[in-house]
Amino acid sequence: MFNVEAFAKYLSQNVHVFNKTNNNHHTTSLSLQSIVQFSDGQSNPSFKVVIQLAPTTTSSKDQQQQVNTIELVLRKKPPGKLLPSAHDIYREYAIMKSLHSIGFPVPNMYLYCRETEVIGTEFYLMEFVRGRIFKDATFTQMHKVVGGGVSDAKGPDQLTADDRREMMIDFVKTLSRLHSVNFRDFELLNGLYKQAASSLNNNNGQKKENYYERQITTWTRQYVASETHENETMNRLIKWLPQNIPQETLTESSCITHGDYKFDNVIFHPTENRVIAVLDWELSTLGHPIADLAYSCMYYHFPRMPGFTGLKDVNFQKTGILTEAECLNLYTTFAKRKPIDKWHFYLAFSIFRLVGITQGVYKRYKQGNASSDYALQVGLLAGSLSDVAWELIVNSEKDNLTVSDSGLNFGLSTKALRLKEKLEKFMNEHIYPGEKIFENQIHEMKDKWDTPPILEELKEKAKKEGLWNFFLVHHHPTEHLTNVEYAVLAEIMGRSFIAPEVFNCNAPDTGNMEVLMKFGTPEQKEKYLKPLLDGKIRSCFSMTEYNNSSSDATNVRSTIKKTQDGKHYIINGVKWFITGAGDKRCKFTIFMGQTNPEHPSVHHRQSMVLIPLDAPGVKLERAAITFGLDDAPSGHWSITFDNVKVPVSNLIFEEGQGFNIAQARLGPGRIHHAMRMIGLAERTFEQMVRRAKARKTFGKTLSQHAIIQQYIGESRIDIEQARLLVLKAAYMIDKVGAKHARAEIAMIKIAVPRATKRVADRAIQVFGAEGLMTSPADYTSPIEESAFSIARVWIGARQLQLADGPDEVHLINLAKQQISKL
Numbered sequence: 001m002f003n004v005e006a007f008a009k010y011l012s013q014n015v016h017v018f019n020k021t022n023n024n025h026h027t028t029s030l031s032l033q034s035i036v037q038f039s040d041g042q043s044n045p046s047f048k049v050v051i052q053l054a055p056t057t058t059s060s061k062d063q064q065q066q067v068n069t070i071e072l073v074l075r076k077k078p079p080g081k082l083l084p085s086a087h088d089i090y091r092e093y094a095i096m097k098s099l100h101s102i103g104f105p106v107p108n109m110y111l112y113c114r115e116t117e118v119i120g121t122e123f124y125l126m127e128f129v130r131g132r133i134f135k136d137a138t139f140t141q142m143h144k145v146v147g148g149g150v151s152d153a154k155g156p157d158q159l160t161a162d163d164r165r166e167m168m169i170d171f172v173k174t175l176s177r178l179h180s181v182n183f184r185d186f187e188l189l190n191g192l193y194k195q196a197a198s199s200l201n202n203n204n205g206q207k208k209e210n211y212y213e214r215q216i217t218t219w220t221r222q223y224v225a226s227e228t229h230e231n232e233t234m235n236r237l238i239k240w241l242p243q244n245i246p247q248e249t250l251t252e253s254s255c256i257t258h259g260d261y262k263f264d265n266v267i268f269h270p271t272e273n274r275v276i277a278v279l280d281w282e283l284s285t286l287g288h289p290i291a292d293l294a295y296s297c298m299y300y301h302f303p304r305m306p307g308f309t310g311l312k313d314v315n316f317q318k319t320g321i322l323t324e325a326e327c328l329n330l331y332t333t334f335a336k337r338k339p340i341d342k343w344h345f346y347l348a349f350s351i352f353r354l355v356g357i358t359q360g361v362y363k364r365y366k367q368g369n370a371s372s373d374y375a376l377q378v379g380l381l382a383g384s385l386s387d388v389a390w391e392l393i394v395n396s397e398k399d400n401l402t403v404s405d406s407g408l409n410f411g412l413s414t415k416a417l418r419l420k421e422k423l424e425k426f427m428n429e430h431i432y433p434g435e436k437i438f439e440n441q442i443h444e445m446k447d448k449w450d451t452p453p454i455l456e457e458l459k460e461k462a463k464k465e466g467l468w469n470f471f472l473v474h475h476h477p478t479e480h481l482t483n484v485e486y487a488v489l490a491e492i493m494g495r496s497f498i499a500p501e502v503f504n505c506n507a508p509d510t511g512n513m514e515v516l517m518k519f520g521t522p523e524q525k526e527k528y529l530k531p532l533l534d535g536k537i538r539s540c541f542s543m544t545e546y547n548n549s550s551s552d553a554t555n556v557r558s559t560i561k562k563t564q565d566g567k568h569y570i571i572n573g574v575k576w577f578i579t580g581a582g583d584k585r586c587k588f589t590i591f592m593g594q595t596n597p598e599h600p601s602v603h604h605r606q607s608m609v610l611i612p613l614d615a616p617g618v619k620l621e622r623a624a625i626t627f628g629l630d631d632a633p634s635g636h637w638s639i640t641f642d643n644v645k646v647p648v649s650n651l652i653f654e655e656g657q658g659f660n661i662a663q664a665r666l667g668p669g670r671i672h673h674a675m676r677m678i679g680l681a682e683r684t685f686e687q688m689v690r691r692a693k694a695r696k697t698f699g700k701t702l703s704q705h706a707i708i709q710q711y712i713g714e715s716r717i718d719i720e721q722a723r724l725l726v727l728k729a730a731y732m733i734d735k736v737g738a739k740h741a742r743a744e745i746a747m748i749k750i751a752v753p754r755a756t757k758r759v760a761d762r763a764i765q766v767f768g769a770e771g772l773m774t775s776p777a778d779y780t781s782p783i784e785e786s787a788f789s790i791a792r793v794w795i796g797a798r799q800l801q802l803a804d805g806p807d808e809v810h811l812i813n814l815a816k817q818q819i820s821k822l
């Protein structure tokens with residue numbers, strides 16, 4: 001709480017303030033009866049304060065009669081380090097005081113205290129308004145403290161459809177009334193907004209600065225300062241919004257905006273369907289009216305989510321709740337405005353601001369400064385909210401954003417062309433010759449799970465030449481690439497089984513690095529991500545379980561249990577097919593298991609933790625042999641986790657977020673696999689054609705036989721189709737983000753291994769018996785390709801039809817999307 005004694009003393013010293021409102025002309029004494037914090041609200045903490053005023057000079061009989069109880073609300077700044085410009089308590093006070101003077105429904109203001117010595121922060125005191133606060137526009141829940149304070153208040157169960165409708169109409173009307181207030185009429189506000197007003201208007205009264213630009217800049221700054229993990233759709237909004245501000249907003253004059261106009265910030269009369277007070281003016285500023293309207297309407301686009309209720313699934317007719325279109329119509333009628341153009345901009349902007357707010361709440365929760373534990377739930381919403389905003393934009397601007405016949409652009413920048421050239425040179429000079437050395441070293445090494453030295457030598461060379469970590473795409477420290485550009489480079493790297501690792505662009509490390517970059521704490525990044533980015537260690541990803549169907553990630557049932565003292569997790573389970581675990585340089589795994597087995601949602605039962613592979617209880621059992629190969633020196637391993645203990649700081653992100661992290665990890669990973677596999681298919685094709693030209697049967701080269709020509713023609717078509725689909729998926733990720741390219745990503749995950757398998761199958765046939773050999777050292781021809789095995793390409797493609805989820809699961813998801821569209 002705060003120093004109650006100091007607060008009581010301060011109240012007594014200011015008793016005259018209450019005397020006036022009390023109509024009590026006697027000198028009175030003031031006593032503090034109670035202080036209780038309101039549990040809701042994530043920003044400025046609020047308290048209900050009850051005081052008693054009693055005459056000091058009258059007899060005890062009179063005193064009894066004249067003791068007066070006053071209920072107040074104290075609002076203060078939160079404690080701790082705050083973002084600049086946030087939590088401006090004085091602005092709230094000044095706006096409400098001004099509006100109250102013209103009869104606008106706000107609580108009466110008693111006093112504002114600037115001195116921080118009294119209770120530790122600035123605060124103000126206002127009237128406690130008795131009435132009904134509904135948690136949201138579904139009217140299903142009423143705020144306990146305020147609503148419950150009025151015995152005859154009409155609660156949610158007593159409302160008719162007409163009641164709800166009337167209340168919503170007054171809610172919209174009150175907003176339009178606020179926007180018609182001229183801030184220049186109030187001395188208090190004139191002073192407060194002087195700076196804002198002068199920067200908004202030049203001498204001709206024309207605007208110099210734009211509200212949305214200013215807000216987008218401010219909220220971007222606030223968001224970045226509170227960012228705890230990467231949010232892809234929020235990054236997209238940050239780019240899109242400033243470029244799409246509607247022109248008409250530049251010429252319209254500014255008005256007072258509330259900034260957080262929603263249902264639980266208004267008090268309705270206990271029994272009548274009208275607004276009697278608008279609360280929480282913390283975000284109020286001089287701005288554009290439609291921002292407030294869109295903010296109160298964004299709930300129409302949210303489904304029911306834990307944390308707050310959206311209106312997407314409401315039965316409007318039955319409940320009487322206004323539709324979004326009705327709200328817009330009413331507002332434009334009350335405010336005498338034209339119909340609103342580019343509505344999706346305003347909605348996206350409002351959601352963007354809300355993400356800024358929720359992210360701030362989450363950051364404060366992490367620092368231990370949030371007003372309540374509920375902050376965690378609200379904070380975690382940020383990701384889903386920005387997805388909704390981006391979806392609105394994509395749906396409204398479909399033609400501009402998604403791929404149309406004329407929209408595809410696979411052009412490479414000069415920078416990407418230069419990198420491509422450099423990469424191809426490196427492949428020719430070091431990788432292809434290095435393949436033979438690699439094969440020889442593997443055969444000569446005593447322990448096949450040791451690293452062939454050529455790999456580390458080539459890695460050092462690649463790093464020195466700046467051919468490193470391209471998969472980071474726009475996160476790359478120097479070479480920012482688009483996904484289309486990376487696809488082209490990945491195809492080149494993918495031509496060789498050893499190249500992706502040489503350039504530090506190999507699975508499963510790339511997926512793990514992306515997870516740590518998005519969700520890792522600073523300590524996790526330092527300990528695990530940094531050495532991975534440097535190529536000093538390797539890692540693996542443990543999801544699939546022995547004797548448990550793992551196509552469905554919600555099936556994962558290994559356990560991650562917190563110890564009683566809350567300091568560690570104990571992990572148990574048997575995982576298998578864990579790629580890369582056998583590599584001697586593999587130092588840790590990202591492990592998925594259940595932390596919350598009782599959670600009602602199957603998508604919130606799992607979590608992910610980081611486990612060092614040398615932790616007691618971790619045992620590598622054996623590498624799977626598939627098609628006769630163990631894929632040394634990395635392999636696909638069975639691992640037993642027997643009472644493995646890790647500190648709680650090894651948890652990635654939050655408990656119950658394992659499924660979401662798995663989704664985020666596999667999205668980009670799937671496209672990377674596909675891009676690399678096109679390289680393998682192309683190299684296999686080249687092998688096939690060369691062999692067909694070199695080998696003769698029945699008096700002709702194989703390439704002169706019509707059937708072989710058919711193999712060649714069909715293989716060309718397979719590769720071109722698959723490559724175009726991969727490029728389209730990459731283009732979609734660049735344009736609208738991985739979430740909106742889900743269909744394309746699913747398509748390439750299915751199509752590319754199938755196309756590659758067909759090409760490899762034909763190539764094996766053209767090579768004759770030799771084509772089946774998985775040991776390339778034994779190949780006879782063509783000489784320069786002797787370290788490349790076509791049979792291994794076929795095996796790799798066949799494996800990929802299961803790794804990262806079987807074809808069927810991707811097909812089902814793809815089909816569901818298509819069915820829901822039409």
Ligand SMILES: Cc1cc2nc3c(=O)[nH]c(=O)nc-3n(C[C@H](O)[C@H](O)[C@H](O)COP(=O)(O)OP(=O)(O)OC[C@H]3O[C@@H](n4cnc5c(N)ncnc54)[C@H](O)[C@@H]3O)c2cc1C
Binds near residue numbers: 542578800805809
């Ligand atoms: C080479 C390779 C490397 C791998 N690397 C890793 C790794 O590093 N880490 C890791 O955790 N896992 C890894 N895996 C495991 C892989 O992710 C799983 O094998 C895959 O998710 C399928 O799970 P499952 O084997 O348990 O098959 P199951 O879940 O038992 O499914 C069996 C089959 O059922 C069918 N099926 C499943 N669901 C449906 C459906 N909804 N409708 C119709 N049919 C369906 C499919 O044909 C599927 O193949 C790897 C696998 C391979 C082959």
